[in-house]
Amino acid sequence: xxxxxxxxxxxxxxxxxxxxxxxxxxxxxxxxxxxxxxxxxxxxxxxxxxxxxxxxxxxxxxxxxxxxxxxxxxxxxxxxxxxxxxxxxxxxxxxxxxxxxxxxxxxxxxxxxxxxxxxxxxxxxxxxxxxxxxxxxxxxxxxxxxxxxxxxxxxxxxxxxxxxxxxxxxxxxxxxxxxxxxxxxxxxxxxxxxxxxxxxxxxxxxxxxxxxxxxxxxxxxxxxxxxxxxxxxxxxxxxxxxxxxxxxxxxxxxxxxxxxxxxxxxxxxxxxxxxxxxxxxx
Amino acid sequence: xxxxxxxxxxxxxxxxxxxxxxxxxxxxxxxxxxxxxxxxxxxxxxxxxxxxxxxxxxxxxxxxxxxxxxxxxxxxxxxxxxxxxxxxxxxxxxxxxxxxxxxxxxxxxxxxxxxxxxxxxxxxxxxxxxxxxxxxxxxxxxxxxxxxxxxxxxxxxxxxxxxxxxxxxxxxxxxxxxxxxxxxxxxxxxxxxxxxxxxxxxxxxxxxxxxxxxxxxxxxxxxxxxxxxxxxxxxxxxxxxxxxxxxxxxxxxxxxxxxxxxxxxxxxxxxxxxxxxxxxxxxxxxxxxxxx
Numbered sequence: 001x002x003x004x005x006x007x008x009x010x011x012x013x014x015x016x017x018x019x020x021x022x023x024x025x026x027x028x029x030x031x032x033x034x035x036x037x038x039x040x041x042x043x044x045x046x047x048x049x050x051x052x053x054x055x056x057x058x059x060x061x062x063x064x065x066x067x068x069x070x071x072x073x074x075x076x077x078x079x080x081x082x083x084x085x086x087x088x089x090x091x092x093x094x095x096x097x098x099x100x101x102x103x104x105x106x107x108x109x110x111x112x113x114x115x116x117x118x119x120x121x122x123x124x125x126x127x128x129x130x131x132x133x134x135x136x137x138x139x140x141x142x143x144x145x146x147x148x149x150x151x152x153x154x155x156x157x158x159x160x161x162x163x164x165x166x167x168x169x170x171x172x173x174x175x176x177x178x179x180x181x182x183x184x185x186x187x188x189x190x191x192x193x194x195x196x197x198x199x200x201x202x203x204x205x206x207x208x209x210x211x212x213x214x215x216x217x218x219x220x221x222x223x224x225x226x227x228x229x230x231x232x233x234x235x236x237x238x239x240x241x242x243x244x245x246x247x248x249x250x251x252x253x254x255x256x257x258x259x260x261x262x263x264x265x266x267x268x269x270x271x272x273x274x275x276x277x278x279x280x281x282x
Numbered sequence: 283x284x285x286x287x288x289x290x291x292x293x294x295x296x297x298x299x300x301x302x303x304x305x306x307x308x309x310x311x312x313x314x315x316x317x318x319x320x321x322x323x324x325x326x327x328x329x330x331x332x333x334x335x336x337x338x339x340x341x342x343x344x345x346x347x348x349x350x351x352x353x354x355x356x357x358x359x360x361x362x363x364x365x366x367x368x369x370x371x372x373x374x375x376x377x378x379x380x381x382x383x384x385x386x387x388x389x390x391x392x393x394x395x396x397x398x399x400x401x402x403x404x405x406x407x408x409x410x411x412x413x414x415x416x417x418x419x420x421x422x423x424x425x426x427x428x429x430x431x432x433x434x435x436x437x438x439x440x441x442x443x444x445x446x447x448x449x450x451x452x453x454x455x456x457x458x459x460x461x462x463x464x465x466x467x468x469x470x471x472x473x474x475x476x477x478x479x480x481x482x483x484x485x486x487x488x489x490x491x492x493x494x495x496x497x498x499x500x501x502x503x504x505x506x507x508x509x510x511x512x513x514x515x516x517x518x519x520x521x522x523x524x525x526x527x528x529x530x531x532x533x534x535x536x537x538x539x540x541x542x543x544x545x546x547x548x549x550x551x552x553x554x555x556x557x558x559x560x561x562x563x564x565x566x567x568x569x570x571x572x573x574x
Contacts, residue, residue, distance in 0.1 A: 007476070011376050014373055015374075015378060018373070018388070019383075019387045019388070022387050022390075022445065025391075025402055026390065026402075028405075028406060028413055032405065040411065041410070043416070045413055094299070094302075097295050097298065098296050098298055100295055101291075101292045101293075101294075101295030101296040102296065105289075105295060106285070106288055106289065106292065107288070107292035107293050107296075108289060110292065110296075113296070113303075116303070117299070122501060122554065122555070122558065123551065124501065124505050124547070124550055124551055124554055126526075126527050126530045126547045126550055127310075127311065127548060127550060128306075128310035128314060129530070129531070129547065130310075130322075130534050130543050130544045130547065131309065131311075132310050133534070134313070134540075135305070135309075135310070151306050153298065154299060154301055154302025154306065155302050184291070185288070189295075210393070214394070214395040214396060216396055216507075216511075216512075217507060231395075232396075232398075235397045235401060236512050239512075247405055247408075251401075251405060254401045257394075257397075257398050258398050262393070265386075265390075265393055266386075273385075273452055276449060
């Protein structure tokens with residue numbers, strides 16, 4: 001029994017030390033974000049600001065609103081939210097419908113196409129970057145949000161996989177009973193499967209939201225004008241523009257970009273972890 | 283009659299994806315193969331030039347620099363991340379108090395936008411006021427110039443990648459929780475110590491997940507893009523942080539050499555396929571599909 005207590009305390013010490021290492025960059029981020037500019041540039045660093053400048057957040061949002069190098073932070077935020085909503089809606093609707101077909105309807109070639117679908121997850125995005133760009137250019141969509149959200153309405157391999165696994169666990173007797181009552185596939189999907197699948201659907205929605213919020217390469221390729229940028233892209237702009245970087249403001253801006261992701265995570269922890277562990281199940 | 287009606291419904295339901303699969307997967311894949319044999323700038327239509335792009339790539343010094351950088355990054359960051367992720371997952375799997383809090387702390391870095399991570403680390407690694415070097419100085423180590431010393435830029439990126447192992451860690455944790463306690467207890471009765479239990483019971487039991495994470499890690503690390511792109515514009519200093527995907531992006535959109543970029547894309551695709559196959563083949567011997 002002695003040995004057990006020893007082992008537990010070693011584990012505890014290790015966990016606490018590692019947690020400190022992992023969390024420290026974020027504490028430093030927040031710490032810098034509320035410092036006066038003079039205290040960000042001291043060596044050795046000022047650990048606790050002499051004055052908590054919460055106004056930094058406000059200033060970061062309105063950076064340069066009276067100057068040429070104006071960065072429309074709130075516009076970025078609005079763009080990102082709008083884009084995320086379109087992507088999330090599209091992802092949930094399309095993948096639910098498609099996954100239903102793969103999970104619960106029998107049709108010729110279904111399993112083969114599903115296998116192909118899984119295999120496509122291995123294709124690296126860079127290999128398709130140029131032709132995809134060409135397609136959207138041909139459609140005249142460069143500089144608009146369409147290349148970023150329209151594809152979401154046609155399904156994605158990962159979400160189909162995730163939802164299919166879940167739909168398969170719903171007892172097939174339910175469908176059979178409904179069929180005897182004369183219900184078609186659409187009715188079964190709408191009134192039986194969907195209401196029972198809220199946890200899985202919210203996982204898919206969550207991933208879609210995070211994916212859009214964090215996406216950098218997509219907006220970088222397709223968005224041209226600054227007033228259409230998303231937060232991820234705008235933040236980079238912020239860095240390059242705020243010449244002679246004002247680290248406290250940059251860190252304040254960074255915190256604001258990170259915040260929604262953390263809030264969403266804290267409210268949906270369980271779904272999140274469930275979703276990620278499903279990924280590992282082959 | 284019933285069956286045919288069902289099949290038709292199934293096909294209709296799958297239609298959005300069938301379209302998506304063709305329009306956003308098969309077509310781009312084939313077209314990029316075609317473009318890779320073309321001289322193709324954004325302004326002109328593609329002109330067939332045979333294998334010129336591939337020949338040029340072979341002689342392109344920048345290309346080989348990027349290949350080298352990417353391989354170094356992947357070869358160090360991947361094994362290191364795997365060890366750290368498994369280690370953290372094992373620590374968390376010990377029924378300690380406050381497990382959810384620790385789990386959240388380890389997971390957060392892999393949750394937040396890459397660009398914000400890049401900004402945050404630019405600040406932490408900053409040459410003049412960077413807090414990491416101050417901390418190292420406090421324990422008597424003179425910290426290097428992480429952002430401007432050619433020898434230290436890649437270690438900086440690798441350090442960041444290890445910090446972001448949360449995703450893999452959660453997958454390991456989930457699989458560790460499925461290892462039957464009866465097996466562990468049995469080996470304990472046989473007098474196995476902690477290391478022997480890990481080596482002979484736990485690791486074999488989670489080996490399919492290790493293999494899965496390894497394959498995903500290969501695919502991901504060869505495509506590293508956002509963080510170096512933001513932190514080291516143009517792969518500075520001295521192209522030490524110029525990676526495969528960054529060069530590919532620049533070829534396509536900065537130099538408007540779409541055919542050249544497509545050739546790079548196809549090389550990456552084939553390399554990923556081969557590496558994955560090799561990795562699966564080599565590791566299959568060690569992967570144990572236990573009867574759980």
